Amino acid sequence: MKQFEHVLAEEFPVMYRDFGLDAAARAALDRYADELTQWMSGVAPWHAQTRRYREEDLKRHRAAGGTGGGRSAPGSAPPRLGVTARGRARWARVALGAPPGSMDKSAPCVQLR
Known part of the structure; x- marks a missing residue:
């Protein structure tokens, strides 16, 4: 989140200037960035609360022999019918x-x- 905030505060103004964006284009990008900020503020707590991302669960799955590659590991495709x-x-x-x-x-x- 801090990196995103840095991009908004420091790099967006440079981009606006470098590309010569008018007020309407800047406003559109600012609205989009605001929507992304709101989305990230909602999804961050979800990621923190869901079991999928807890360290102990990740370690448990690795210990059980998971590849970490999902279903893309060789031999893991479902059988053809x-x-x-x-x-x-x-x-x-x-x-x-x-x-x-x-x-x-x-x-x-x-x-x-």
Whole structure:
């Protein structure tokens, strides 16, 4: 937050001058910066209170063997279900009003890929 406040106080005026921004452009950027300030003042307490960001929970997950990389670690992708084109067509017909289990070719169908 302090770095953001520094940017607003010290670097915005330099940017305004360097780019020759008129009063309307400056006002628009000031409004946007004010909205960001308000958002950060609300989200900071949330981050401080949620368990997701507590040090003891982060350490517990690391100790359990987590990679810290989310689902991007090799071998962590969910298995493919192998839905066939016929199965996709059946689901499309059901979604468009055909009775479940119906293979009525006259029912509306969309092609899903």
